[in-house]
Amino acid sequence: TQLLEQSPQFLSIQEGENLTVYCNSSSVFSSLQWYRQEPGEGPVLLVTVVTGGEVKKLKRLTFQFGDARKDSSLHITAAQPGDTGLYLCAVGSGGSNYKLTFGKGTLLTVNP
Amino acid sequence: DVKVTQSSRYLVKRTGEKVFLECVQDMDHENMFWYRQDPGLGLRLIYFSYDVKMKEKGDIPEGYSVSREKKERFSLILESASTNQTSMYLCASRGGRDSTDTQYFGPGTRLTVL
Numbered sequence: 001t002q003l004l005e006q007s008p009q010f011l012s013i014q015e016g017e018n019l020t021v022y023c024n025s026s027s028v029f030s031s032l033q034w035y036r037q038e039p040g041e042g043p044v045l046l047v048t049v050v051t052g053g054e055v056k057k058l059k060r061l062t063f064q065f066g067d068a069r070k071d072s073s074l075h076i077t078a079a080q081p082g083d084t085g086l087y088l089c090a091v092g093s094g095g096s097n098y099k100l101t102f103g104k105g106t107l108l109t110v111n112p
Numbered sequence: 113d114v115k116v117t118q119s120s121r122y123l124v125k126r127t128g129e130k131v132f133l134e135c136v137q138d139m140d141h142e143n144m145f146w147y148r149q150d151p152g153l154g155l156r157l158i159y160f161s162y163d164v165k166m167k168e169k170g171d172i173p174e175g176y177s178v179s180r181e182k183k184e185r186f187s188l189i190l191e192s193a194s195t196n197q198t199s200m201y202l203c204a205s206r207g208g209r210d211s212t213d214t215q216y217f218g219p220g221t222r223l224t225v226l
Contacts, residue, residue, distance in 0.1 A: 031211070031212045033211075033212070040219070040220075041219050041220070042116070042202050042204070042217025042218050042219050042220050043155075043202075043217050044217070045214050045215065045216075048212050048214075050212065088154070088155070090211075091211070092210070092211030092212065093211075098162075098209060098210070098211060099157060099160070099170070099211065100157075100211050100215060101157075102154050102155040103154060104152065104153070104154035105154060
């Protein structure tokens with residue numbers, strides 16, 4: 001059983017459209033992170049959410065942690081080509097939540 | 113800015129060769145990690161280290177070993193490369209022990225084993 005399920009797996013949209021991607025699990029987590037990985041680069045941390053129901057905004061990106069802390073969503077408003085990349089969610093795992101376990105990601109392409 | 117550098121962006125090796133992938137971070141971080149990233153499988157943890165000379169197996173350590181002789185450097189070793197080790201290898205470092213601390217990744221090494 002996969003710890004984290006991300007959907008959709010692929011998403012191709014036109015510049016200016018809005019979109020939402022999801023990260024779901026049957027487990028409860030104390031925190032969750034979102035990373036973005038641009039082509040040819042390593043992942044870069046976007047946000048960490050720790051409280052159930054928490055909403056964080058980063059310019060045109062809105063992140064929400066589910067009330068039950070089992071899921072999270074990332075909404076992008078007016079997508080731009082620079083938003084193109086692989087969006088990964090990750091949660092702490094292992095003893096003392098030391099390790100990070102990643103979802104398989106959503107590959108977003110924003111066409112000009 | 114935190115910088116994590118990896119010795120090569122692209123590497124081509126032959127089956128059976130010994131391969132060294134080097135990673136250096138410049139922020140005095142105690143924790144360093146090696147992942148591999150494959151289409152459809154995501155990022156998987158190979159090994160990690162929480163201090164000099166300390167190492168722990170991750171989720172897929174088979175066929176790999178690591179070395180951490182200095183705090184800033186964490187090396188991944190493929191003792192005898194095989195074609196199923198063709199992958200993107202990502203190194204990361206982190207200052208704190210908790211997974212909520214920011215993990216900084218290098219740009220990756222795309223390894224092809226022929």
